[in-house]
Amino acid sequence: MKWITWTEVGIDRIACAWLIRRMVDKDAEFLFIPRGTDWKRLDGIAFDIPGANLSHRRGRCTFCTILKEYSINDRVMNEICAIVDAADSVNDLLPPPEAPGIDVICRGLVKVLKDDSRALEVGAILFEALYTQLAEEL
Amino acid sequence: MDWIMLITRLPRAPTSALKVATWRKLKRLGVYTLQDSVYLLPRSARTLEALEWIGAEIREEGGEASLWDVTARTEASERDMRDFFLEQVNAHYRTILEELGKEPDEQKLRQLWAQYHRVKSQDYLKSPLAIEVRAACERIAFEIRGKRAGGEGSAS
Numbered sequence: 001m002k003w004i005t006w007t008e009v010g011i012d013r014i015a016c017a018w019l020i021r022r023m024v025d026k027d028a029e030f031l032f033i034p035r036g037t038d039w040k041r042l043d044g045i046a047f048d049i050p051g052a053n054l055s056h057r058r059g060r061c062t063f064c065t066i067l068k069e070y071s072i073n074d075r076v077m078n079e080i081c082a083i084v085d086a087a088d089s090v091n092d093l094l095p096p097p098e099a100p101g102i103d104v105i106c107r108g109l110v111k112v113l114k115d116d117s118r119a120l121e122v123g124a125i126l127f128e129a130l131y132t133q134l135a136e137e138l
Numbered sequence: 139m140d141w142i143m144l145i146t147r148l149p150r151a152p153t154s155a156l157k158v159a160t161w162r163k164l165k166r167l168g169v170y171t172l173q174d175s176v177y178l179l180p181r182s183a184r185t186l187e188a189l190e191w192i193g194a195e196i197r198e199e200g201g202e203a204s205l206w207d208v209t210a211r212t213e214a215s216e217r218d219m220r221d222f223f224l225e226q227v228n229a230h231y232r233t234i235l236e237e238l239g240k241e242p243d244e245q246k247l248r249q250l251w252a253q254y255h256r257v258k259s260q261d262y263l264k265s266p267l268a269i270e271v272r273a274a275c276e277r278i279a280f281e282i283r284g285k286r287a288g289g290e291g292s293a294s
Contacts, residue, residue, distance in 0.1 A: 088191070092162065
């Protein structure tokens with residue numbers, strides 16, 4: 001399946017792509033479009049694009065929407081969801097301590113790699129490491 | 139410099155959740171309110187992404203929102219904007235410096251350090267006061283460590 005999202009991926013899109021490959025569609029192919037492009041005419045599932053079904057809902061991040069949409073019930077994933085939410089300024093009262101660090105690294109990834117696909121690849125390692133460590137510590 | 143402007147119209151009967159969420163997010167970003175429902179921020183990848191989502195969330199609830207790249211027409215308004223964003227963080231930095239001047243204990247220092255980072259996330263124009271706050275925090279941390287070591291020494 002093709003999955004469509006905006007270029008210049010940040011924490012939410014990186015985390016979502018990792019979640020999609022891991023839990024929803026292991027053969028997921030990602031397609032990146034510039035902001036403002038009409039994604040409705042493209043063949044595939046759009047995510048983390050304003051107006052798409054898989055997008056922010058009720059002020060929470062797209063990662064949260066995908067967990068709900070695909071009925072993923074996993075306490076470590078919920079914790080990662082809280083981290084992505086915090087970076088997105090929703091959870092500004094009780095941000096998990098990991099949030100600001102991961103956010104800033106994710107913002108740097110695409111700048112260093114200059115390529116969205118590679119940012120997702122490297123980001124996936126980051127989130128897999130986060131998952132492994134949180135699973136041990138939770 | 140480049141600025142980004144968000145113009146919003148909340149739905150006719152906005153839920154209080156939407157109003158509060160929007161307000162909190164805008165406040166956390168430290169936007170300049172030009173007038174009701176018109177907000178300005180220095181343009182960066184981060185501010186662009188944040189404002190795009192705030193707009194999307196307002197539209198999701200039936201409101202309207204549009205985002206514009208803008209530049210000031212006069213040097214004076216450019217300066218006013220820059221002054222606003224600098225003064226906004228400087229006021230917070232000065233408050234923190236004042237508190238740091240009152241010999242804060244360890245718990246208070248941790249609080250002020252967290253506060254410094256919150257202010258820093260709105261410090262789009264990189265105020266020189268940030269360096270002062272940081273240095274003051276580090277100096278006090280050094281003193282507290284010194285007292286700790288001294289206290290342990292006299293107790294033994």
